[in-house]
Amino acid sequence: MSFCKTPAVTLKRSDYRDSSQIITFYTRDYGKIQTLAKGLKRSVKGVSGGIDLLTYNNIVFIHRERSSLNILTEWVLQDNFHSLRDNLKKSHSAFYILELIREFTEENDKNEPLFDLFINTLSEIASRGDSTVSILAFEIQMLALLGHLPEMKHCVTCKANLNSKRFAFFSALECGLFCSHCGKDIKERVKISGGTIATINYLASKTRKERLAIQQSLQIEIRNLLRYYISFLLSKELKMWKYL
Ligand SMILES: [Zn+2]
Incomplete structure (x- = not known):
């Protein structure tokens, strides 16, 4: 004891x-x-x-x-986190972050950087107007800290660098990106833009990010991609998604 x-x-x-x-x-x-x-x-x-x-x-x-x-x-x-509680959107965003931590972590598995990211993100959501980018950044950095971030720079098959390509294919099952040529044979895949690939790699490389303006169409594409990948990893949808 x-x-x-x-x-x-x-x-x-x-x-x-x-x-x-x-x-x-x-x-x-x-x-x-x-x-x-x-x-x-x-x-x-x-x-x-x-x-x-x-x-x-x-x-x-x-x-x-x-x-x-x-x-x-x-x-x-x-x-x-008082200012989270009297704003419905902020409160839903914070409870989604909490749900991610609850679902993705194991008991007695210490991860100090993830704890700090958790606290910093809650403070950020509490203090900022729009929490959309904070959520996307948290999802990507959490996946990276837990070793779940898929291959987002090179084609899984031919290893071509995809960071500056116009589009590529992403497969959750194959855990990464495929170039337009190699992706033709992958059955379970989604097409994503070069902007999404570059933004995910940018967010993954920062533990504390500067305020980043991301176009709304890119925000939606990244959000949909992350939901597809997270639901694949957990074999279920998350409860808070319908409130965000
Ligand atoms: Zn390829």
Whole structure:
């Protein structure tokens, strides 16, 4: 038994027996963890729920060797991203980022750069007007940090450089791009523009991006491509897509 302290964001809550909750956190030092918050449901001065979803806390928990359920002993709220909560579009965008983290991360798999990207993106969505580019950048950088980014520079078959081509084919199944010649034989594919390829490579190369203006038609093409690839990776559609 040992006490562990770490920055953490709440990903999920569910009631446990009469008075407790199970809270899933994404933490900087331990990756995704599940904790049991004993007595939390009723004990917090009449405030139901205790710890809100999508809040940034410093937590202390007891790690138990023989159980995946840790015991939450202490938490101090750092940021509840207040300005996300009174704007529906920002709030949907932030909950989508949360859904991506919940779906793509494994328990106890620490990834500090991904935690920092998560926090920075939530702050960015909270402070900026339009969150569309923040979401696209997060999706691409998260895939890169988790080793899921497909081959987006060269043709998977002939290795031709595709960064400056007018268009290419993308296949989720083959995990990358094909030139117009090699792509002819690929059955499961989508056609994408050179602008989309260049923009994805630009966003993948920046961990903190400068504000980038992306034409709306490109934003839509990149979004559709990422949804096609993400739904292939997870074998399902994500719940928040219909709200974005
Ligand atoms: Zn080729």
